[in-house]
Amino acid sequence: MARFLIVEARFYDHLNDMLVAGAKTALETAGHDVEVLTVPGALELPGAIAMAAECGRYAGFVAIGVVIRGETYHFEIVAGESARGIMALTMDGIAIGNGILTVENEQQALVRADPAQKDKGGEAAKAALVLLDLQARFAN
Ligand SMILES: Nc1c(NC[C@H](O)[C@H](O)[C@H](O)CO)[nH]c(=O)[nH]c1=O
């Protein structure tokens, strides 16, 4: 049993609730403990995970967020930089599943967030579990 931290960027409440529920179910079904931390937006996710990783309390992380394209270049910044930051932490050996949706509209997000449909929160949690297994396999 390990302790996981779900870090959610709470930008769209109803979509977040579904993504977090899917992630929680996947982790708890696998027998792990879960805590949830909330940050304002997807750009805060990598920094928050980096800070939490420092304390050594968590075996792995799931980043949850929703970025919906607007009218400006902001979408590219938020979508690209949040993914880049999480990938950098992953390359440092931290077990993180990326559950940040980057979509054109709310309908696309709903289908992907819903645990009964694409369940991207659960998918991200399962990715974190795989990375945690790999950490153990390659530890010496
Ligand atoms: N537009 C979206 C954002 N933008 C906010 C940023 O993530 C950040 O919180 C702000 O720039 C302050 O640093 N965040 C999302 O999660 N989703 C969006 O669609």
Ligand SMILES: CC(=O)[C@@H](O)COP(=O)(O)O
């Ligand atoms: C992430 C986005 O594109 C969006 O939330 C911001 O919208 P806008 O580009 O219309 O300011």
